[in-house]
Each structure stands twice: as C-alpha cells, then as structure tokens.
Amino acid sequence: MKGWFTPVAVAALFLGLLVGTLAVGLLLPATPLAPVSQVQAFQKPYPMPHQYWAKTDEFYVFASGGQQGGLYVYGVPSMKYLSEIPVFVPDQAWGWTPEDPEIRKMMTNPWTGQLVTRGDTHHPALSKTKGVYDGRWAFINDKMQGRVARVDLATFRTSQIYWVPNISGGIHGHHIAPDSRLIVVNIEHEQSPDPVIQRHIGIQVDPFKGPYVAGINGIRVADDGKMSNAWQVWGPWQYDMARIGWGKSDGWIITTSYNTERATSAVPMFAREQDYLYFWNIASIEKALADKKVVTTAQAPDMPVISWKDVEVYMTPIPLNPHGLDISPTGKYILTSGKATTLIAAVDFEKVLQAIKDRKFVGEEFNIKILDQNAVRSATMDLGMGPTHIEFDDQGYAYVGFFVDSDIKKVPLGEPYTQLHKREPWKVADVLPAHFSVGHLVVPGGDTAQPYGKYVISMNKLTKDTFLPHGPLRTENHELFNIRETPAKLVDQMALGPETHYSQVIPVSLITPRSQTAYKEARALASEKPRVEYDYNAKEVRVFMTVVRSFFTPEVFNVPQGWKVKVRMVSQETALDMTHGFALDGYNVVASLDPGEVREVEWTAEKPGVNWFYCIWFCSELHMEMRGRMIVVPSQEWAPQMETKLGS
Amino acid sequence: MMRRRQVVLLVTAVLIWVSLAFPYWTAAMKAPAYPEQFLTLQLYSYKYDGDVDEWNRVGRLVGVRVPPPLPDGFFTFFSLAVGLAGLLALAAAFQERLLLPAALYPLLLLLALAAWGQYSLYEYGHSLDPLRPLRYLEPFTPPLVGVLTLGKIVTYHVPNLGSALFVAGAALVNLQAWRARHNSHRRPVLEAALA
Numbered sequence: 082m083k084g085w086f087t088p089v090a091v092a093a094l095f096l097g098l099l100v101g102t103l104a105v106g107l108l109l110p111a112t113p114l115a116p117v118s119q120v121q122a123f124q125k126p127y128p129m130p131h132q133y134w135a136k137t138d139e140f141y142v143f144a145s146g147g148q149q150g151g152l153y154v155y156g157v158p159s160m161k162y163l164s165e166i167p168v169f170v171p172d173q174a175w176g177w178t179p180e181d182p183e184i185r186k187m188m189t190n191p192w193t194g195q196l197v198t199r200g201d202t203h204h205p206a207l208s209k210t211k212g213v214y215d216g217r218w219a220f221i222n223d224k225m226q227g228r229v230a231r232v233d234l235a236t237f238r239t240s241q242i243y244w245v246p247n248i249s250g251g252i253h254g255h256h257i258a259p260d261s262r263l264i265v266v267n268i269e270h271e272q273s274p275d276p277v278i279q280r281h282i283g284i285q286v287d288p289f290k291g292p293y294v295a296g297i298n299g300i301r302v303a304d305d306g307k308m309s310n311a312w313q314v315w316g317p318w319q320y321d322m323a324r325i326g327w328g329k330s331d332g333w334i335i336t337t338s339y340n341t342e343r344a345t346s347a348v349p350m351f352a353r354e355q356d357y358l359y360f361w362n363i364a365s366i367e368k369a370l371a372d373k374k375v376v377t378t379a380q381a382p383d384m385p386v387i388s389w390k391d392v393e394v395y396m397t398p399i400p401l402n403p404h405g406l407d408i409s410p411t412g413k414y415i416l417t418s419g420k421a422t423t424l425i426a427a428v429d430f431e432k433v434l435q436a437i438k439d440r441k442f443v444g445e446e447f448n449i450k451i452l453d454q455n456a457v458r459s460a461t462m463d464l465g466m467g468p469t470h471i472e473f474d475d476q477g478y479a480y481v482g483f484f485v486d487s488d489i490k491k492v493p494l495g496e497p498y499t500q501l502h503k504r505e506p507w508k509v510a511d512v513l514p515a516h517f518s519v520g521h522l523v524v525p526g527g528d529t530a531q532p533y534g535k536y537v538i539s540m541n542k543l544t545k546d547t548f549l550p551h552g553p554l555r556t557e558n559h560e561l562f563n564i565r566e567t568p569a570k571l572v573d574q575m576a577l578g579p580e581t582h583y584s585q586v587i588p589v590s591l592i593t594p595r596s597q598t599a600y601k602e603a604r605a606l607a608s609e610k611p612r613v614e615y616d617y618n619a620k621e622v623r624v625f626m627t628v629v630r631s632f633f634t635p636e637v638f639n640v641p642q643g644w645k646v647k648v649r650m651v652s653q654e655t656a657l658d659m660t661h662g663f664a665l666d667g668y669n670v671v672a673s674l675d676p677g678e679v680r681e682v683e684w685t686a687e688k689p690g691v692n693w694f695y696c697i698w699f700c701s702e703l704h705m706e707m708r709g710r711m712i713v714v715p716s717q718e719w720a721p722q723m724e725t726k727l728g729s
Numbered sequence: 730m731m732r733r734r735q736v737v738l739l740v741t742a743v744l745i746w747v748s749l750a751f752p753y754w755t756a757a758m759k760a761p762a763y764p765e766q767f768l769t770l771q772l773y774s775y776k777y778d779g780d781v782d783e784w785n786r787v788g789r790l791v792g793v794r795v796p797p798p799l800p801d802g803f804f805t806f807f808s809l810a811v812g813l814a815g816l817l818a819l820a821a822a823f824q825e826r827l828l829l830p831a832a833l834y835p836l837l838l839l840l841a842l843a844a845w846g847q848y849s850l851y852e853y854g855h856s857l858d859p860l861r862p863l864r865y866l867e868p869f870t871p872p873l874v875g876v877l878t879l880g881k882i883v884t885y886h887v888p889n890l891g892s893a894l895f896v897a898g899a900a901l902v903n904l905q906a907w908r909a910r911h912n913s914h915r916r917p918v919l920e921a922a923l924a
Contacts, residue, residue, distance in 0.1 A: 095836040102843045103874050131764045630786045656783055657765060702790060702862070 134159045140525050140586045142538065143219050144559070145202040147580035151175075152205060152221055152232060157525075157536060157586060160561055160575040168230045168239045169200025169223045173697075176660070176673030177239070180682040187242045190226075192380055201225040204255040204583040207234075208306070212259035212327045212530030216591030218306045222255035222266055229255065229266060231306050235595045243308040245298050246381030248272050252298070254323030254336060254406070259530065261302055263311065263363075265334050267320035268295040271343070274315065275378040282315045282388040292343035295319040296389070297336060297361070310381065312370055316389030317343065317447045320359070321403065327530055328412025330430040334361040337403040337417055351421045355398035358406070358417055358426075359449075360433060365393035390448050395437060397452040400424035400461070405470035409479070409494055410530055414459065416479055418468030425468055425481055427460040427495070427507065459495050460507040469520055470583070472527035474564060475534035477501035478510065480527075482519030482539065489513040489522055489539055489562075491569070513562050513569045515539040516547050524564075525586035533588060537562045537569065540581045548576045557581060598658075599676035603651045606679060613638045613725040621645045622686075628661045628674055629653040630701040633694065635727055636709035640686040641719035646711065649681045650674055662697030665711065671697065686713045734905050738822035738831075741901040745815035745835070748894035749774050749808060754846065754873075755889045760787055760882045770795055774808045774891065791879060792861025797853050810838055811895065818902050825909065832906035835899035847873045850886075 138156035146153055150170025154163045167177030179185040190197050200223040208217040219232040227245040251270025271293030273286045284294050297320055299311035320336040336359045344350045369392050375385035400419025407416050415428040441456040467485030477498030481490050491511035493504040520542045525533035544558040556576040562569040611634040614623040627634045628650050640646055654676040663672040672682045695708035752771035759767055770779040777796040784795050817831035855868040871877040877884040
C-alpha cells in the first residue's frame with residue numbers, strides 16, 4: 082500500500098480530477114438561444130472587412146459649410162461623409178446647443194450680449210508648423226458676423242470663437258501664418274467705424290452714403306491655440322482674399338481688393354480697368370505697434386488700431402474683381418484671378434521685392450505706391466471665363482477653377498517648377514470638366530509649402546440635374562479627380578449639403594494618431610454622487626446627474642414651477658462611439674454627451690406637470706427605456722418635503 | 730555547494746511567487762458592438778481586473794454580473810495559499826522530508842481552485858437577475874476552460890500566465906519528488922531511462 086502512494090500516482094490522480102473538473106464545465110450544456118443558433122449557420126462576420134474605409138482613405142477633407150455654418154468632414158478617396166462639426170450655428174445632433182452655458186457663452190456677442198445663432202463659414206485654415214499642416218486645429222471664419230473659430234482636431238469640436246472687434250461683420254479672407262502664430266482676416270464689407278478710428282486714419286465716413294473704410298485684422302495664436310487681438314490696420318479699401326506669405330514671400334501679408342472703386346452697389350464695383358493686389362510688411366505693422374502709433378476704441382480697449390499710412394504697404398494692378406489669391410509652394414508666385422475677366426495674373430514675389438528696391442513705381446493712390454505691373458508679373462494668362470480660385474500640386478502645376486466655363490484648368494508654373502514638369506509654363510496642360518460652376522477647388526496641402534498632390538476636389542456651386550430631384554433647392558457637388566493621370570480622371574462625385582467655399586485636405590496620418598475616443602472630464606467628478614439641490618434664494622434646482630447605458634440617475638426630480646433648472650450631466654461611458662443625449666419633452670432643450678464628457682443644460686420650469694426626458698441616441702437595446710421625469714409642481718402647492726432625495 | 734535539486738526547487742519557488750504578479754484566468758468576450766476589441770476579465774490571485782463595467786452593460790441583457798460575489802478574505806486566502814506553495818518548495822530544498830508535501834500541496838490547491846472556479850461559473854450562470862430582459866433564457870454553466878456562446882456573443886475562458894507559471898512550478902517540484910523517490914529506491918533501469 083505504501084508503495085502505491087508515490088508522487089506519480091498522486092499526481093496522476095489529481096490530474097485526473099482536474100481534467101474531470103474541467104470536463105464538467107465543458108459537458109454541462111450552455112443553453113443555446115434557438116432563434117440565434119439558426120441564424121448562425123448563415124452568419125459571416127462582416128459584409129466587408131472591418132475598418133475598410135478607415136484603412137483605405139488617405140486624406141481628411143475639412144470643408145466649410147457656408148450658410149450651413151459649420152465644417153463638413155469627409156474621407157478621400159472614398160468620399161464618405163463623416164461629420165458636420167457645428168461651429169457658429171447650433172446643431173443638436175452633433176451636440177452643439179446653446180442650452181449649454183459654455184456653448185451659449187461662446188455664441189454670445191461680447192458687446193451686445195445677444196445670442197447669435199447665425200453664421201456663414203468660408204475658409205478653413207488648418208494649423209501649420211514650418212509651412213505644412215500639423216493636424217492640431219482647424220480655424221474657420223464666419224463672414225456674416227465677423228468671427229473666427231478654432232476647432233480642436235483631437236475631438237473635432239469647436240473650442241473657441243473669436244469676435245473681430247470694431248466691425249459689424251462681413252469678413253472674408255482668412256489665412257494662417259506658416260508657424261500658426263498669426264491669423265489674418267480681411268474686412269470685406271466696408272464699415273463706418275468708431276469715430277476714433279475715422280480720426281486716426283484721417284477719413285471721415287458718411288454713414289449714409291459712404292464711401293466707407295475697411296482693413297485687415299490680425300489675430301495672435303498662443304501655443305495652446307487661443308486666439309486674441311493682435312492689431313487692426315484700417316485704410317480706404319475693403320480687402321477680399323488674404324494670404325500670409327512663406328518661403329520667398331515670408332514676412333508679408335498679401336491681400337486683394339475687388340472694390341477699389343469704393344462703390345456701394347454692384348455695377349460700379351467693376352467700373353475700373355483693374356483692381357489691386359496689396360503687399361503688407363508684417364515687420365512694419367509690428368514696428369507701428371512698438372512705436373505706439375495706435376488708437377483703441379471703447380469697444381475693444383485691447384485691440385490696437387493702426388492707420389495704413391503708418392505701415393509699409395505696396396500694391397500692383399491685377400485683373401478686374403479678383404477672386405482667387407494663392408501662393409505657389411515655394412512662396413514665389415502669387416496667382417490672382419480676375420473674376421470679371423478671363424485673366425489670371427502670375428506675380429513673382431522676387432520681382433516684387435526687386436521692384437520695391439528699384440522703386441519701379443508708376444504712381445500712388447491713397448499714399449500707397451503702385452508697383453509697375455510689367456516689372457512684377459511673370460505672366461498674364463487668358464484661360465477662360467469666370468476664373469475663381471487656384472491651388473497647387475507637388476508637380477509644379479497650378480489648378481484654376483472657372484465658374485462660367487464650369488471647369489478646372491491645369492497650368493504649369495514657371496521657374497523653378499519647369500524642372501519638375503518640363504513643359505512650357507503658363508500654357509493649359511489639361512482641362513477637368515466640372516458639374517457645374519466651380520467655386521473653390523482644393524489639392525491636398527494645396528496652400529502649403531509642400532502640397533501632397535494626387536487629387537483635386539472641385540467644389541461646385543451648382544448641381545442642376547446631376548442627382549435625383551429633391552425640390553427646387555438643390556444640393557452641391559464635390560467632384561474628386563485623380564491628377565496623377567493625364568488627362569485627369571474623375572474618380573467620384575459626392576452630393577453634400579449647401580454650400581462649401583474653401584476646403585483643406587490633410588493626410589490621415591496627421592489626424593488619426595491624436596484622435597480622441599472619449600473625454601477625460603468625467604474622471605475628475607467620479608467621486609461625486611448624483612444629487613438634487615434646492616436653492617430657495619436663487620429659486621434654482623441643481624441636478625447632478627450621471628448618465629450611462631441605460632439610465633439617468635436621478636431618473637426623477639421635482640421642481641417648483643417658475644424655478645430655474647440646471648442639470649450637470651456626467652457620462653460614465655468609456656466605450657467607443659457610446660454617445661448619449663438628453664431631450665426634454667415640451668422644452669427647447671437638447672444636449673449630447675460623448676463618452677466621459679460633462680455637459681450642463683439650463684431651462685426654466687414653466688409648465689406644471691410631468692415632463693419626460695430621454696436619451697436621443699440609440700445607445701443600447703434599452704434605449705427607449707432610458708428616460709426619466711421632471712415633475713413641475715405649481716409654486717403655491719410646493720412644500721419642502723417634495724424635494725427629491727436620492728435613495729428615497 | 731548546492732545540489733541540482735536545490736537549485737531547481739529554488740527556481741520553482743521563484744516561479745510560483747512570480748505567478749502572483751500575473752492573471753491566473755482570463756475571460757474574453759467578443760460581441761458585434763465591440764469590433765475593435767475583446768472585453769476581458771482577468772482574475773489575479775489578489776484582484777479582479779478588466780472591463781468590468783462594460784462587461785456588465787452587455788451582461789445586463791442576459792442577467793449576469795461580474796465579479797461574482799466572493800467570500801470575505803477570498804483574495805487574501807488565494808494569495809497566501811499560492812505564496813505557501815512557493816514557501817514549501819523553498820523549504821523542501823533544505824528539508825528533504827518536506828518534498829512530498831511540497832509536491833502534493835500545489836496539486837491540491839490547483840484542484841481546489843479549479844473546482845471553486847467551475848462552481849463560481851455555475852453560480853454566475855445560475856444566479857441570473859430575475860428582472861433580466863431575456864427572461865426566457867435558461868440558466869447556463871460556462872466552462873472554466875472553453876467557449877461560451879450566447880447568440881452572437883462569444884466568450885473565451887482560458888487559464889493565463891499566472892496559472893502557467895504555477896503549473897510549471899508544481900510540475901517541477903513533483904518531478905523532483907519523483908526523482909528523489911526513485912533515487913532512494915535505487916532503480917537504475919528507470920534512472921538510466923530518464924538520464
């Protein structure tokens with residue numbers, strides 16, 4: 082017996098028992114779900130490989146929404162719509178409603194206190210480092226109200242709205258410096274500004290008749306992206322497009338004006354033979370600041386206003402009513418298109434500097450020296466009707482959009498690009514038909530020192546009968562061309578809502594590594610318990626609510642009629658794509674909470690009775706059941722024992 | 730100079746103690762709503778870890794909850810019991826008469842843990858929330874090692890690195906005990922076969 086009790090035998094016995102134990106678990110049947118087990122016979126994991134589009138797309142497009150007021154996002158080359166980042170206009174689906182006090186504050190005019198929910202986005206400007214995109218922020222301007230917003234590209238959410246002071250609105254050109262330290266926006270719609278400004282620039286404006294004045298507005302951008310007033314330069318003219326130079330044109334701001342006539346109605350605005358292209362020396366603006374040749378207004382005591390006479394600025398004639406103003410990748414060529422003509426002027430900035438040095442002036446207007454156009458131009462191209470904007474690729478070509486011709490013309494640039502394309506410069510090399518009427522166009526990185534090339538997207542203003550009829554108001558058409566092939570090949574078309582002006586296109590590698598899937602805000606509040614607080618002095622109910630599949634906690638709270646209700650919601654979710662919403666029956670209240678996000682909403686409890694609030698995102702199988710109640714008690718019936726206590 | 734057996738037993742003790750730092754058992758759930766990841770639960774000798782909250786949000790439909798209720802001091806017992814296995818192996822290196830207990834004890838412990846684990850899983854699948862939405866789903870028993878399929882939610886249950894280290898330690902100490910016994914019985918044929 083003693084011989085039997087060897088470690089081997091014991092080990093065998095226990096191993097046997099162990100295997101037995103494991104077998105028990107395997108043999109006891111797990112109850113199958115009958116209907117699902119039938120489905121399983123046919124089930125393939127996914128109809129397409131998971132993440133197919135996420136893996137094949139090369140670029141993100143950030144397209145201004147125009148009168149939609151935000152920023153569209155889609156992927157290229159899939160042309161798959163991804164998002165509409167709300168910026169100036171509330172959008173409940175994308176979680177941007179002024180019921181949230183933080184958002185309301187951003188949307189409130191700092192000078193009038195008025196909530197402004199209308200806007201018109203025009204020119205996205207992606208942040209840059211050393212002249213190329215870095216993927217940190219997208220800045221976007223609002224032409225109508227005169228604002229610039231910053232969108233954080235880790236979260237695709239608006240994080241600041243900057244208001245241009247001293248104007249009523251009407252800005253247009255918007256461009257960012259190669260190091261993202263400075264943004265310039267142009268005042269397009271002429272103003273009758275504060276008398277302090279009129280006195281400082283020495284132009285008295287008749288507010289009824291004009292002529293009015295305008296200028297350019299500089300915005301400083303801090304390391305964290307925060308925008309603040311830098312300076313305003315006011316002068317006699319309006320300015321349309323803006324570029325902050327780089328490379329050969331580094332240190333200069335370049336602008337156009339289509340109303341050098343200083344007219345106040347359409348026809349007189351193209352009365353002249355030509356309009357002007359302006360070159361502003363940034364160092365001279367900084368010097369005027371340092372020399373304190375500034376005034377400030379009561380409205381904006383921190384915005385130094387400079388007269389155009391106190392800065393170094395030159396101009397040169399360009400084809401009438403310029404629209405496009407774009408700088409080639411090395412910063413050498415400045416191409417402008419005369420929208421009311423068939424002409425594109427190619428101005429060589431090296432020649433501009435030489436002409437300034439050699440004083441090749443042909444006159445002056447409003448104290449600004451006019452550079453001889455023959456001394457600064459490399460070419461004047463007659464390419465077609467209604468030229469709009471210009472972009473550049475990595476092979477030495479410019480692409481010019483034509484509104485009236487409804488096409489894009491590809492044009493080889495002059496030296497040093499001839500080494501790349503080996504063609505006769507400034508002659509049409511390809512024509513890309515568009516459907517219809519090209520406004521802006523974009524090449525990935527097309528306004529940077531290093532374009533990525535490969536594609537052109539034509540953002541057409543009209544679609545006519547391209548897509549299924551959908552009433553008199555028609556959608557817009559973004560057309561993707563592959564420009565690695567000659568002739569360029571139309572790859573895809575996408576119907577996208579009204580109405581993109583400029584877009585910028587950035588490689589996915591600059592966005593996806595920083596892309597956040599959740600916010601970290603909720604972590605700081607993890608220890609706070611859900612509760613309801615009653616403030617009888619302020620007549621305010623404050624609800625601290627947690628939100629997680631599929632519960633609001635508290636799921637009921639009582640409120641005396643007429644009191645203000647402030648609900649702070651904390652999403653306890655961490656799972657990807659698990660956004661919840663808060664919509665209150667019968668009230669103008671909607672909020673949206675991404676994973677880990679904290680949001681606040683406010684309203685006044687006006688009507689007595691039961692009001693359900695519910696999640697507006699289909700978050701789980703119990704989504705419909707994810708709801709709760711606000712019970713409003715007529716104020717004369719309210720008693721403190723009606724206060725909601727959690728756990729009771 | 731240390732004998733080879735002593736060195737092996739010291740290594741065994743280290744293996745068993747190191748196992749404390751690693752999960753003993755892992756459950757990994759794959760559900761269609763989580764294409765980008767597995768939801769995992771890790772059982773260490775001293776804690777539960779993993780996507781506990783998310784697991785419960787999926788499990789609510791079925792009526793399961795993790796972690797299952799554990800007796801007071803469970804993790805203390807678990808860690809100390811594993812630590813003791815290492816201690817016995819260490820002691821056996823210097824006290825040959827402790828070799829047999831050092832060999833048997835980890836096997837007993839392993840068996841006990843496996844039995845407890847399977848029982849817990851039985852409880853997990855049999856103490857379903859009476860208010861679960863899928864009330865028609867009958868109670869079930871997930872295997873300690875194996876696959877549980879509930880509709881399109883598939884859960885894989887596997888021992889993890891901690892168990893592997895512990896089993897390796899148990900195997901080594903048993904091998905030493907076995908060799909020691911053979912040496913004392915002087916059975917040269919088997920000895921030669923092993924050599």
